[in-house]
Amino acid sequence: MPSILSISGVSKTYATGFTALKEVNLDIQRGEIFALLGPNGAGKTTLISIVCGIVNRSSGTVTVDGHDINKDYRAARSLIGLVPQELTIDAFESVWATVNYSRGLFGKPANPAFVEKVLRDLSLWDKKDAKAITLSGGMKRRLMIAKALSHEPRILFLDEPTAGVDVELRQDMWEMVRRLREDGVTIILTTHYIEEAEAMADRVGVINRGEIILVEGKAELMRKLGRKQMTAELRAPLASVPDGLSHYALELSPDGTQLTYTYDNQSDRPGVASLIRDLEAAGIQFRDLDTKNSSLEEIFVNLLRQKP
Template identity: 85%
Template structure:
């Protein structure tokens, strides 16, 4: 399937000589939720701003559903909704008028029923006649999302959309994002709440120092780079790991009362079933066990540190 966004060789160098992006190649699949992760200053917002036509690229090409963002700007931009980090609202305009105005900017005819649906989905309908200046920070964030959806875009950029907002808004917004994807809308998300990306994203891209260092299906990334950990609480403490178990790379706690086995799906080490069998053969009994796996956040931190 042709990607809905195709980014090829995109670079951005400012007059000061600072290189914010370095030959970015990235395709976004139609209908997916794509999480773009990176530390502060990595180039996430610059890349989004280029695709949305806010920042000029120094080189490279970008197309949105086949429309070049330079030569077919109106067609490309009309397909995109953007929720930026900053709150940019007319303080003295009402909620409903704000959304209607944004819709009109894209040449869309008035559609009161659609605007009502968007406001209801974002729990803003009761505030439809309130001025933006009277809204709480969370309500203003909701209004920014409503503005971005006003012209029925097929691509939605969410740039740190839940920064500084309450848990209720996050839950409402992610429910809305799932509904949008079911309707065929492509979502590109940047967030510092990486557990959200783990829960929501189909694919993950990691950018650092203006370069894409990884793009992978989320589940495949977790399988390839994730690590699993098995902790065994022993009935009797050990003085050392028995020689027959040396091949497992076990860690023994200082007090000898706990064994830790770390492994991953790519490892050539034997599996857990083999370990438990060999523990029994060695006469080692345990009273309890616990397992856990790497989170996307741990994988992300490891990737960024490795690149640094």
């Protein structure tokens, strides 16, 4: 699939001397949902700000659908919608006025029917005459999205879209993102909620200290780096793990009633069936077995630990 956004060798050093990005290379494929994960201060917002034209980069090139963001900034920017992390709206403007303003700012002719559809989709239509200052936090967040969608962008950046948003609204937003993707919009989201990336993203990028340390399909990432755990609840507590089972590297709980076996698809450790057989052979009886996959969050945390 051809990339719609290409970031090549982008670095950013602020006037204070702080280097926010180091030689970042990233290609975003057309029509995908890409989640950019990273701890606070990793460079996520700086990267988005550079692509959107808000911050000047120190070096490197960025093209949006083949348009250089400097030489052909009008074409590049007209394809992008941005929902920033902070709720930054002119508080004294009405919902209707501010969304139409955004559409005009991006050079689109007035289209009341389209703006109405956007507001209805985001459950803001009955607030169209309300001033932004009177809206709740969740509504303001939706208004930010409405402004970003007002000019019919082909790429939508969502910078921490569900920060401080209640569960119901978060689910609504996920649904909206999926609908946009069905319409062919490429979505790039940064998030602290790993479950958000896990639920929605096609691919995941991890950024840490200004460097992209990994870009991988979500399913592939889970398969490669995801770990599985099996926990056996024992009928009788053990004082220690029998020597015959040492090659499994089992963990015994402090009270001796649980044995935990961690394995993954990449390792050469024996499988679960083999362990169960060996447990029975060693005369260890268990009451219950529980298995679970590690979440994207655990993968993320492990990655950051591995690459300090």
